[in-house]
Amino acid sequence: MTSNIALSLGTHTISVPHGSSVIDQRYHVAGSGPVCVVHPGGPGIGWDYLRMPDLERCMTMVYVEPVGTGVSGRLADPRGYNLGLYTHFLHAIVEHLDLPEVMVLGHSHGGFVAQRYALDHPDRVASLLLYDTSPVTGAVFWSAAVENMEKYARRHVADHPEVATYVAGLTGETAPSDDEGATEVLRRISPAYFHDYWGHEAAFAAGRQALRMYAAPAWGEGPAFDVREELPALSMPTLVLVGDDDFICGVRWARMIHEAVPGSQLAVLDGTGHLGHIESPVQFAGAVLAFLDAVTVGGS
Incomplete structure (x- = not known):
């Protein structure tokens, strides 16, 4: 990994074509080990809250700074901030990393992006972590x-x-x-x-x-999010993580994903809300690392 400049520690900016313009997309690299690309929630929440130091000790965490936030670029028309846009820019980062496939972790709205990305680009997703998210809104x-x-x-x-x-x-x-x-x-x-x-x-x-x-x-404007009918097509190893007291993307929605994705694992974090990596970091990291170990042993 050290020879790949796109994965060198620190902040990176790439220029991504979008329509007739080119927009800056920032991402941040921390840690070492298997590569996990992390998409934060929102839409519109800055990436900083999602730092996961416990995972950085054994994984290379690539934190996306979504367009419209932080120092990443802005759209001329804010109605364009939709799921298709975020998926497009996530793919640009994955392509830039120049790896055959990566682990993808999406939190909350970032989980919508991760689900859509895994459905659209299954060959680029080694494994999928869906953290406090849902397969549907409405x-x-x-x-x-x-x-x-x-x-x-x-x-x-x-x-x-x-x-x-x-x-x-x-x-x-x-x-x-x-x-x-x-x-x-x-x-x-x-x-x-x-x-x-x-x-x-x-x-x-x-x-x-x-x-x-x-x-x-x-x-942003876009069609309603609902991938329930599509999720059975996912075949990569998938972990669904949820806090048992998450008021917005709770166990009801996590089970819906788990039951739809063949072979997926479900981890419910006890005494935890929507921010398990902050509130229950040991439980959170333990669930992710156990999943990673199982995937590695399985040869994925």
Whole structure:
């Protein structure tokens, strides 16, 4: 791996053709070992929150900084921030790495991207890690998320009055049009993404402050996400990871993926919300490394 300059440690920028323009795409390399390309959630959440130091000790983690976020390029028309766009840029990174195939890990909305990418480019995906994500969105998905957030607010509003604003923050009723405002909303509602943020605030505060949201990707337009009928076509080793108290992409949706993807493994992290790599890092890393060991022993 050390001879491949595209995988040298640090930050890289590639120029990716898109329509009639060329857009900068950044990615960040850390660690050593088998290569895992990591796509963060959102759309529009900065990559930094997804650093996984426990995995960097034995894997080369390639963190995508999606277009529309950080220092990666921007679209002239924000309506273009859709699943097809993110899949296109993910493929550009995989191609640039110049490897026959890579492991792909997608978190939350990044899991949508990872599923679409694995379906479109199965020959480039050695194995697939779908972390706190879903095979479908739409009315049922969002109504369940809002209901869970409402329950969270009712449980905590007496001790933390600010949770009364969480539902509006989730549904976009108070969505700001600038990056600073979007980041403020995300950080404000982020305790709901943990199983027990308030009981471990000192430990999780840094993770909360690492969250950053960029406003424009939320304006993207595209067809509804639903790959349920396509998932049985996946044949690469697949791990579905989920926190047992993830209010938005919980066990219901993880089981849906697990039951659809032949031979997939399901790992449910106990006492964990939507950010298991922060909240339960030992459980999280253990599940990933056990999967990686099994894949290696199996000869994939």
